[in-house]
Structures are given as structure tokens and as C-alpha cells.
Amino acid sequence: xxxQQAVVLLSGGLDSTTVLAIAQSQGFTCHCLSFQYGQRQVxxxxxxxxxxxxxxxxxxLILRVDLGAIGGSALTTEQEVPKDRPFDxxxxxxxxxxxxxxxxxxxxHALSWAEVMGASDIxxxxxxxxYSGYPDCxxxxxxxxxxxxxxxxxxxxxxxxxxxxxxxxxxSKKEIILRGKALGxxxxxxxSCYDPVGDLACxxxxxxxxxxxxxxxxxxxDPAGYVTKDISR
Amino acid sequence: xxxQQAVVLLSGGLDSTTVLAIAQSQGFTCHCLSFQYGQRQVxxxxxxxxxxxxxxxxxxLILRVDLGAIGGSALTTEQEVPKDRPFDxxxxxxxxxxxxxxxxxxxxHALSWAEVMGASDIxxxxxxxxYSGYPDCxxxxxxxxxxxxxxxxxxxxxxxxxxxxxxxxxxSKKEIILRGKALGxxxxxxxSCYDPVGDLACxxxxxxxxxxxxxxxxxxxDPAGYVTKDISR
Numbered sequence: 001x002x003x004q005q006a007v008v009l010l011s012g013g014l015d016s017t018t019v020l021a022i023a024q025s026q027g028f029t030c031h032c033l034s035f036q037y038g039q040r041q042v043x044x045x046x047x048x049x050x051x052x053x054x055x056x057x058x059x060x061l062i063l064r065v066d067l068g069a070i071g072g073s074a075l076t077t078e079q080e081v082p083k084d085r086p087f088d089x090x091x092x093x094x095x096x097x098x099x100x101x102x103x104x105x106x107x108x109h110a111l112s113w114a115e116v117m118g119a120s121d122i123x124x125x126x127x128x129x130x131y132s133g134y135p136d137c138x139x140x141x142x143x144x145x146x147x148x149x150x151x152x153x154x155x156x157x158x159x160x161x162x163x164x165x166x167x168x169x170x171x172s173k174k175e176i177i178l179r180g181k182a183l184g185x186x187x188x189x190x191x192s193c194y195d196p197v198g199d200l201a202c203x204x205x206x207x208x209x210x211x212x213x214x215x216x217x218x219x220x221x222d223p224a225g226y227v228t229k230d231i232s233r
Numbered sequence: 234x235x236x237q238q239a240v241v242l243l244s245g246g247l248d249s250t251t252v253l254a255i256a257q258s259q260g261f262t263c264h265c266l267s268f269q270y271g272q273r274q275v276x277x278x279x280x281x282x283x284x285x286x287x288x289x290x291x292x293x294l295i296l297r298v299d300l301g302a303i304g305g306s307a308l309t310t311e312q313e314v315p316k317d318r319p320f321d322x323x324x325x326x327x328x329x330x331x332x333x334x335x336x337x338x339x340x341x342h343a344l345s346w347a348e349v350m351g352a353s354d355i356x357x358x359x360x361x362x363x364y365s366g367y368p369d370c371x372x373x374x375x376x377x378x379x380x381x382x383x384x385x386x387x388x389x390x391x392x393x394x395x396x397x398x399x400x401x402x403x404x405s406k407k408e409i410i411l412r413g414k415a416l417g418x419x420x421x422x423x424x425s426c427y428d429p430v431g432d433l434a435c436x437x438x439x440x441x442x443x444x445x446x447x448x449x450x451x452x453x454x455d456p457a458g459y460v461t462k463d464i465s466r
Contacts, residue, residue: 061302061303063299063302063303064297064299065298065299066296066297066298066342067345069294069296070294070296070342070345070346070349071349098387099345100344100345100348100349100386100387100388101341101342101344101345101348101385101386102345103385104341104344104345104381104382104385104386105338105341105342105345108334108337108338108341109299109303109334109338111333111334111337112300112303112332112333112334112335112337112338113303115333115334116303116304116333135384135385135386135387135389135390136385136386138384140384141381141384141385144377144380144381144384144385145381145385147377147380147381148337148374148377148378148380148381149337151368151371151373151374151377152334152336152337152368152369152374152377152378153333153334153337153368153369154331154333154368155333156368157368
């Protein structure tokens with residue numbers, strides 16, 4: 001076990017909560033970072049707060065990011081979130097829920113915070129398997145970000161390089177859920193939906209469908225509340 | 234002349250205003266981006282507004298960045314800004330005015346905005362000569378950022394790569410000023426000081442001293458208002 005400090009990007013969803021559990025299981029003292037960026041699904045921030053309480057994280061910082069002013073995504077505008085998309089369509093194109101530069105912005109904030117507090121490790125829940133076509137969820141992107149970060153920061157150029165951990169990068173949703181269950185994650189605390197109705201997940205957006213299918217593949221029942229759990233459409 | 238759209242990072246200082254003039258002279262339709270990040274020198278935002286009016290830029294977006302919540306720099310905290318530093322000391326170490334991850338954050342926002350509006354060109358005024366020891370002002374950093382950006386965005390991976398222009402990268406302050414004067418820049422509109430007294434530049438921080446020396450080297454008088462212009466200390 002180490003006593004290193006880590007910044008964990010925590011959206012309050014299934015993936016990032018699993019990542020937090022993994023980072024803690026590796027002995028990192030975790031500082032969680034969430035963002036208010038004009039997303040429809042602000043309920044996830046409340047979930048992120050509860051999850052931080054549950055895990056007794058050192059500090060939970062919620063930063064505002066002006067993505068709403070920048071615009072351009074169904075996640076931050078009134079544009080419609082796609083529903084009932086077949087799974088094979090999700091890999092074919094970059095969807096309207098793509099937020100231009102979102103992971104770059106999130107990682108840039110995490111990097112800045114990590115540098116200020118002297119942490120060298122940054123954890124995030126990106127995933128290249130069920131990634132729904134997002135370019136900023138691929139391993140080659142993360143490697144390029146790490147290289148840039150270590151050239152563009154005082155820590156990086158003075159011999160304390162940053163390490164970016166994406167432990168879910170090559171796992172299927174089923175494998176992520178099984179990994180989390182083995183670590184005792186309570187997925188009832190998490191929220192993944194792009195277009196929730198109050199506290200309930202819609203069950204029909206890409207995120208819900210991938211999640212529900214993941215639980216099904218794992219032979220488990222998703223404890224989260226849904227408007228519908230029928231993904232046969 | 235082209236009719237391409239460009240995002241110009243505009244702080245309201247001498248360097249970024251020169252960059253705006255250069256981008257316009259190359260025929261780009263310019264969209265300027267400034268940041269409110271908890272900086273002491275908020276006067277620069279007012280200058281940026283005036284400069285955008287002067288140049289008739291298409292749009293001026295001022296985004297909030299939560300660097301104050303992150304902390305860690307003399308530019309965003311009550312930590313003292315160094316004064317009267319000898320010029321040869323400025324290159325030797327990374328100063329307390331270094332803001333962890335600042336240029337990375339600024340570029341990440343510029344990238345996001347550029348992608349939303351379909352612009353492929355991003356201009357910024359970083360400079361590796363008088364750069365005061367900032368790791369995020371070096372050409373190798375910018376090259377790494379560009380590579381990361383083109384792997385992590387929809388535009389980048391679908392064949393519309395971003396181009397990052399840093400026309401001042403290898404110019405001395407004197408050369409920057411002469412370049413700007415040739416393009417008709419009114420440097421009286423600009424503000425560079427890290428620690429201004431009302432509307433006046435202090436004349437003693439690194440930024441003021443480099444600027445005043447640049448005008449002296451160029452054989453010109455700086456039209457900006459200063460508490461002191463004496464850099465002989």
C-alpha cells in the first residue's frame with residue numbers, strides 16, 4: 001500500500017465510481033473532482049457528493065466549466081438525446097452527445113489541481129470498448145495528453161511526471177461491473193443517464209442501454225431506478 | 234487572403250494584441266477568447282473588451298475558469314508578485330506567478346470553442362524567448378498539445394485537424410513590438426502588468442520590466458500608464 005495522493009475524476013456514474021473504488025483499493029488517498037458544465041444531468045453531481053461521503057474521500061471539488069457558453073452538444077443544449085439506438089450503431093459514428101473537448105477540459109482541470117497539491121496520479125474512467133464513438137476516450141488520446149502534460153507543467157519538467165490511470169480503458173461494461181462488485185461498489189448510488197426524469201434514469205439513451213446490457217451480461221440486476229429497463233427495442 | 238475563422242486567445246496584453254493584429258493581417262475572421270480566472274489583474278479584461286471593439290472582432294467570449302478554487306499561484310492568490318527581478322534571473326527558474334496548467338486550460342477552452350464553430354485555427358501569444366521560465370510557453374509543449382488535440386476531438390479524427398499558431402514564439406520583446414507597430418497596433422490599449430495599481434501598471438513585476446525593456450530596445454516609448462518606468466533597479 002502506498003500513501004500517494006491521487007485526483008479522481010468523478011462524474012457520479014458507474015464507471016468513475018468504479019475507478020474511485022479501484023484507486024482506493026490501490027492505497028491512494030483520493031481527491032475527487034466533479035464539474036458543473038451546464039449538463040442536463042445535474043443529478044449526477046448530487047450522486048457524486050453522496051459517493052464521496054460514502055468513500056470518505058479527502059476532498060471533493062466541484063468546478064464550474066463554461067461549456068454551456070461554448071455550446072455545441074446535446075448534453076448541454078436543448079438538442080435531443082438519441083433514444084433506443086441499436087448497440088451496433090453506437091460504435092459507428094460520433095454521437096450528438098459528444099461534447100467538444102470535454103475530456104480535454106476535465107483532464108486539464110485535474111492536472112492543474114494535482115499540480116497545486118503535489119499529486120502525481122490522476123484517475124479517470126474512460127473506456128474504449130463501449131465508448132460510443134468518443135475520440136477522447138481512446139488510449140492514443142490519453143497517451144498524447146500525458147506527454148503534453150509532462151511538457152507543459154512545472155512538475156512534469158522538474159522530474160515529477162504525472163501518471164494517468166484509466167483502469168477501465170479495455171474492459172467491457174460487464175467486466176467493469178464485475179470488477180466494481182468485487183470491490184463492494186454500491187451501484188445504487190451511481191447515475192449514468194444522459195436524459196434523466198427527476199431521479200430516474202431514462203433507460204433509453206446510449207448510456208442507459210450500455211449500462212443495462214452490462215448488468216444483464218454480468219448476470220446481475222441494476223439497483224438504480226429507471227423509467228424503463230426494457231432494452232429489447 | 235483567406236476567409237477562415239480563427240480563435241485568438243486574447244488577454245488584453247501586448248503579446249496577444251499583437252497576435253490578433255497578425256491573425257487579422259493574414260485574413261482570418263477572428264473570434265477572441267478571454268478568461269476570468271480569479272486573476273489580480275482583472276483590468277486586462279476591460280482592455281481586452283476595448284481591443285476587440287477597436288479591431289471589430291466577430292465575437293468576444295469571456296469564460297470563467299475556476300483557477301481560484303484550485304489555487305496555487307501568485308496571480309490568483311494573495312501571494313506576493315516578485316518585483317525588480319534582474320532580467321537574467323527570470324530565465325533561471327519557474328516563478329511564483331506560474332499558474333499550474335493555465336495555458337493548457339486556456340488552450341483546451343479555445344479548442345472546444347473552435348470545434349463548436351468549425352474553426353481550425355487557434356492563435357496564441359506564447360513566447361519562448363522572454364518567457365520567464367514557464368514550461369507551457371515552449372514550442373515542444375505546443376507541438377504536444379496539437380498532437381493531443383488532433384487525437385482527442387471529432388474534428389481532429391475526421392480529417393479537419395487544428396492548427397496552432399504562435400507567431401511570437403521565437404521573437405524577442407523588441408521584435409514583437411516592432412512587428413506590432415508595423416501593423417499599426419496601439420499599445421496604449423494594452424495591459425501587461427501582473428500587479429496593477431488601478432489602471433496603472435506597476436513597472437516592477439517581470440511582465441512590466443520585460444515590456445519596458447522591449448520598448449527601450451525598439452527605440453520607442455511605451456504609451457501605457459505606469460507607476461514607475463524606471464527599470465534600472
